[in-house]
Amino acid sequence: MSFGFRVTHTDAxxxxxxxxxxxxxxxxxxxxxxxxxxxxxxVLHKDLEQLGADILLSNTYHLYLRPGDDLIARRGGLHAxxxxxxxxxxxxxxxxxFSLAAQRTVAEDGVQFRSHLDGSAHLLTPExxxxxxxRLGSDIAMVLDECLAHPSGDELIRPxxxxxxxxxxxxxxxxxxxxxxxxxxxxxxxxxxxEGVIVTNGGQAQFGIVQGGVSPELREESARGTVGxxxxxxxxxxLSVGEPTDVMYKIVAGTTRCLPEDRPRxxxxxxxxxxxxxxxxxxxxxxxxVLPTRNARNGQLFTxxxxxxxxxxxxxxDDRPPDPACSCYTCRTFSRxxxxxxxxxxxxxxxxxxxxxxxxxxxDTLRQIRDAIAFGRFESFRAAFHQSLxxxxxDP
Ligand SMILES: [Zn+2]
Numbered sequence: 001m002s003f004g005f006r007v008t009h010t011d012a013x014x015x016x017x018x019x020x021x022x023x024x025x026x027x028x029x030x031x032x033x034x035x036x037x038x039x040x041x042x043v044l045h046k047d048l049e050q051l052g053a054d055i056l057l058s059n060t061y062h063l064y065l066r067p068g069d070d071l072i073a074r075r076g077g078l079h080a081x082x083x084x085x086x087x088x089x090x091x092x093x094x095x096x097x098f099s100l101a102a103q104r105t106v107a108e109d110g111v112q113f114r115s116h117l118d119g120s121a122h123l124l125t126p127e128x129x130x131x132x133x134x135r136l137g138s139d140i141a142m143v144l145d146e147c148l149a150h151p152s153g154d155e156l157i158r159p160x161x162x163x164x165x166x167x168x169x170x171x172x173x174x175x176x177x178x179x180x181x182x183x184x185x186x187x188x189x190x191x192x193x194x195e196g197v198i199v200t201n202g203g204q205a206q207f208g209i210v211q212g213g214v215s216p217e218l219r220e221e222s223a224r225g226t227v228g229x230x231x232x233x234x235x236x237x238x239l240s241v242g243e244p245t246d247v248m249y250k251i252v253a254g255t256t257r258c259l260p261e262d263r264p265r266x267x268x269x270x271x272x273x274x275x276x277x278x279x280x281x282x283x284x285x286x287x288x289x290v291l292p293t294r295n296a297r298n299g300q301l302f303t304x305x306x307x308x309x310x311x312x313x314x315x316x317x318d319d320r321p322p323d324p325a326c327s328c329y330t331c332r333t334f335s336r337x338x339x340x341x342x343x344x345x346x347x348x349x350x351x352x353x354x355x356x357x358x359x360x361x362x363x364d365t366l367r368q369i370r371d372a373i374a375f376g377r378f379e380s381f382r383a384a385f386h387q388s389l390x391x392x393x394x395d396p
Contacts, residue, residue, distance in 0.1 A: 022203025077200025
């Protein structure tokens with residue numbers, strides 16, 4: 001099965017659709033839980049399947065450094081290695097490399113960096129990022145891009161955006177060489193491409209990434225250039241890095257207008273539940289974010305009435321579920337008082353139960369969004385969603 005995308009319903013700029021990958025379908029708009037090391041921290045794959053996660057995100061940077069993409073290829077690819085039969089997207093290395101790696105030098109050829117694990121030196125080129133993800137065999141591979149810190153001036157953003165475009169051209173070239181010389185459907189299981197790279201998923205798709213900081217002009221230029229190269233779909237990168245929310249929405253609104261209607265649009269690394277609803281309204285189809293899982297481990301629960309910080313003393317004898325409107329296992333079974341006790345005691349179950357709830361909240365919000373779009377009532381859903389969130393004051 002090869003990659004495809006079909007918009008089934010539209011409601012103003014919001015779209016509902018189905019993305020087809022080599023490992024099954026993804027209902028969009030979709031949220032991808034983040035499984036950095038091939039696992040979502042605190043929960044099992046079977047929990048994710050029960051929660052209705054169609055697709056998982058894994059981090060190329062981490063898997064490349066440990067246990068290594070060659071080792072994973074020899075196990076038949078990432079799906080086989082981690083025991084997850086559904087779609088997987090691997091990021092490009094870019095964001096992690098720029099946030100984690102030490103002694104990083106960006107040059108035209110690629111990025112030189114030292115591993116945050118053992119200090120070993122690596123050169124990552126756009127071609128090498130393609131090869132690593134071919135070995136991993138994810139269903140969606142991302143091109144290598146350069147992520148700038150916010151704020152950066154146009155004098156920094158322009159050369160970086162232009163380099164990302166040149167890298168995207170090289171990445172596409174490499175991808176087509178690996179996959180199309182033998183016909184994309186001819187791969188099955190473990191096979192070496194003509195370039196000597198073990199390709200573990202012949203149906204892999206490649207997404208381009210639009211950069212350009214917070215400059216609408218540079219974003220438009222980047223979008224047109226990336227679309228000109230021609231990828232299966234397009235992502236918006238380099239946002240949610242500290243810019244004000246209204247600036248992010250403005251950039252998303254402008255960029256989605258430059259992206260083709262018939263391809264999925266992926267907003268990388270975003271965001272809060274409100275960000276998801278607002279970005280769907282602007283035409284975004286795919287999201288990933290560490291917020292629901294990371295914040296769960298820190299004791300913050302996202303609820304239909306705003307965040308609940310379970311460690312607060314006010315919950316010590318609160319017998320209500322975390323979110324009375326939620327139907328997840330955690331909310332059906334446990335009280336805030338018990339969850340606070342688990343958190344205060346440092347029990348592993350605190351992370352697991354909080355993560356189950358937060359992922360359910362995110363995935364269920366997306367389910368409601370998809371239904372609302374299908375019934376042509378996304379605007380009223382959006383208004384009710386924001387109203388419910390603002391009903392109670394922020395939990396300190
Ligand atoms: Zn819940």
